Amino acid sequence: MAGDLEFEKPVIELKKKINELREYTKNTEMDLSSEIEKLEARLEKVEKEIYENIKPWDRVSIARHPERPTTLDYISLLFTDFFECHGDRLFGDDEAIVGGIAKFHGLPITVIGHQRGKDTKENIRRNFGMPHPEGYRKALRLMKQAEKFKRPIICFIDTKGAYPGKAAEERGQSEAIARNLFEMAGLKVPVICIVIGEGGSGGALALGVGNHVHMLENSTYSVISPEGAASILWRDASLAKKAAESMKITAPDLKELGIIDEIISEARGGAHRDVNQQAGEINRVLKASLKELSCLSEEELVDHRYKKYKLIGEYTSLNEYIGVN
Amino acid sequence: MLKELFTKTKKKKYATIPSETAKQDVPEGIMTKCPNCKKIMYTKELVKTLKVCFHCGYHHQMNSKERIQSFVDSGSFQELNKGMVSGNPLNFPVYEEKLEKDRKKTHLNEAVVTGVAEIGGMGVVVAIMDASFRMGSMGSVVGEKITLAIEKADELKVPFIIFTASGGARMQEGVLSLMQMAKTSVALKRFSDHGGLIISIMTHPTTGGVSASFASLGDYNFAEPGALIGFAGRRIIEQTIREDLPEDFQTAEFLLKHGQLDAVITRQELRDRIISILEIHQPGGSISWQEI
Numbered sequence: 268m269a270g271d272l273e274f275e276k277p278v279i280e281l282k283k284k285i286n287e288l289r290e291y292t293k294n295t296e297m298d299l300s301s302e303i304e305k306l307e308a309r310l311e312k313v314e315k316e317i318y319e320n321i322k323p324w325d326r327v328s329i330a331r332h333p334e335r336p337t338t339l340d341y342i343s344l345l346f347t348d349f350f351e352c353h354g355d356r357l358f359g360d361d362e363a364i365v366g367g368i369a370k371f372h373g374l375p376i377t378v379i380g381h382q383r384g385k386d387t388k389e390n391i392r393r394n395f396g397m398p399h400p401e402g403y404r405k406a407l408r409l410m411k412q413a414e415k416f417k418r419p420i421i422c423f424i425d426t427k428g429a430y431p432g433k434a435a436e437e438r439g440q441s442e443a444i445a446r447n448l449f450e451m452a453g454l455k456v457p458v459i460c461i462v463i464g465e466g467g468s469g470g471a472l473a474l475g476v477g478n479h480v481h482m483l484e485n486s487t488y489s490v491i492s493p494e495g496a497a498s499i500l501w502r503d504a505s506l507a508k509k510a511a512e513s514m515k516i517t518a519p520d521l522k523e524l525g526i527i528d529e530i531i532s533e534a535r536g537g538a539h540r541d542v543n544q545q546a547g548e549i550n551r552v553l554k555a556s557l558k559e560l561s562c563l564s565e566e567e568l569v570d571h572r573y574k575k576y577k578l579i580g581e582y583t584s585l586n587e588y589i590g591v592n
Numbered sequence: 593m594l595k596e597l598f599t600k601t602k603k604k605k606y607a608t609i610p611s612e613t614a615k616q617d618v619p620e621g622i623m624t625k626c627p628n629c630k631k632i633m634y635t636k637e638l639v640k641t642l643k644v645c646f647h648c649g650y651h652h653q654m655n656s657k658e659r660i661q662s663f664v665d666s667g668s669f670q671e672l673n674k675g676m677v678s679g680n681p682l683n684f685p686v687y688e689e690k691l692e693k694d695r696k697k698t699h700l701n702e703a704v705v706t707g708v709a710e711i712g713g714m715g716v717v718v719a720i721m722d723a724s725f726r727m728g729s730m731g732s733v734v735g736e737k738i739t740l741a742i743e744k745a746d747e748l749k750v751p752f753i754i755f756t757a758s759g760g761a762r763m764q765e766g767v768l769s770l771m772q773m774a775k776t777s778v779a780l781k782r783f784s785d786h787g788g789l790i791i792s793i794m795t796h797p798t799t800g801g802v803s804a805s806f807a808s809l810g811d812y813n814f815a816e817p818g819a820l821i822g823f824a825g826r827r828i829i830e831q832t833i834r835e836d837l838p839e840d841f842q843t844a845e846f847l848l849k850h851g852q853l854d855a856v857i858t859r860q861e862l863r864d865r866i867i868s869i870l871e872i873h874q875p876g877g878s879i880s881w882q883e884i
Contacts, residue, residue: 354851
């Protein structure tokens with residue numbers, strides 16, 4: 268199977284063996300059914316062991332899987348009447364972010380998300396899902412529009428990070444991200460963010476200041492890519508695996524840190540194994556979030572977001588410190 | 593070779609008389625030549641395809657009447673302020689004659705037609721600019737009629753849809769024309785603050801003061817394929833910067849690439865896509881988020 272991941276190898280090999288035996292019994296008189304049964308039992312055990320003890324680095328590789336469903340995949344499965352809106356009305360149209368209006372169970376919403384490609388050609392067009400300032404400014408334009416027409420905003424987060432490039436800096440990458448954080452804080456409509464792949468740093472957070480933030484089970488969210496962290500901390504990008512384990516970047520980690528609201532479960536082996544099932548899971552969580560948040564008034568929504576972010580961060584005080592005096 | 597073709601038909605006698613007087617006898621407008629692919633076609637056939645060339649997809653200019661017929665629900669259009677005509681506030685030479693000439697030629701009183709209508713059964717106010725009247729230029733009447741249309745949309749709590757086609761501000765009304773940019777924008781701001789939906793559809797050509805006011809202020813800005821849209825004219829820019837400009841400069845597609853448009857929509861798709869957007873913006877239906 269194309270795109271099999273390293274840690275899944277024992278499972279894949281066992282499955283292959285079972286299939287071979289099946290083929291063999293079909294073509295000959297020999298009865299190997301007891302053998303097959305034994306192997307199947309073992310497969311079940313191995314699968315359970317592997318998928319239940321999935322390591323942070325394994326999740327990173329699932330989150331980066333080339334066939335992992337993207338924002339547009341989920342948009343087409345979750346919403347109807349999607350109408351894509353282009354452009355930031357300032358400089359350009361960044362295809363690393365898509366957005367537009369649609370209906371969710373018959374009610375209007377605005378949906379925005381990072382969009383990476385699934386092949387080289389599309390990845391070049393979408394800049395590997397790494398936005399320029401105009402992408403964030405388009406997103407903000409659509410959020411403001413949603414606020415004007417009082418419809419909830421749904422953001423899908425899936426980026427390695429904002430694009431580190433010359434042009435991006437010239438046009439104010441930092442300002443664009445900062446502006447989004449600032450303006451998202453004040454939106455008078457429900458904002459729900461779902462990390463569906465990689466949540467890379469500020470480039471992810473610029474679509475991530477929501478009332479509810481959810482993560483797919485095998486997605487990641489962190490201040491920097493594991494490779495980046497490894498090269499900064501230990502000057503060796505090959506220690507990425509170690510960094511992934513130390514940095515707390517998986518959904519269960521973030522849930523424990525109180526940063527996300529809900530972990531959306533994935534099919535065994537990752538969302539790409541069953542996109543429809545995954546959309547179904549997201550649908551369930553989205554519905555619940557919208558039901559809950561639509562009860563809040565405009566002021567309560569802003570306040571809810573304020574309190575959510577105010578609570579994040581850990582610190583202690585030293586009693587014996589006497590201060591500068 | 594052409595002659596041989598015609599020998600088989602009776603038309604030969606009438607079709608190829610080369611004299612100047614005969615040329616004038618052929619009623620104007622029976623045939624249309626596509627400026628893009630240079631093919632000649634029956635105007636009647638062209639109207640059937642919403643004036644989109646069936647060879648190359650070129651969008652021929654539509655006048656306001658054709659636009660109303662093809663865009664709003666049939667029979668739903670009720671015109672507003674149709675009697676309003678321009679004065680000559682600056683006593684500009686031959687302005688009145690020019691207006692009179694265009695009134696005769698187009699059977700329009702001014703370069704914009706406004707009205708209340710329905711599209712897909714949903715109420716809207718539409719304003720349609722007509723480039724066949726003084727190049728769709730904006731003077732006091734165009735500004736006033738558009739402003740009154742916006743106010744009507746505000747009063748009725750319905751979306752405001754504008755089709756723009758204009759060479760810009762009307763020179764003969766001087767600074768009064770310039771101020772129509774501000775007047776229409778002020779009206780749109782109030783309408784927008786009241787939650788009104790503004791859809792702008794830019795058609796060929798949308799330039800100067802019109803592109804720099806209401807045409808660009810939609811919640812959704814769309815354009816027809818190939819439409820020329822820009823502020824300053826190509827020649828002026830080329831002379832100023834002393835550079836050749838790219839082929840697609842100031843086309844709808846160029847603007848889309850540069851972030852100025854939500855989408856470029858073909859004329860065939862336009863009605864359906866606008867209906868879909870209007871549906872999303874219809875005020876609260878019977879269901880709420882609690883019931884999904």
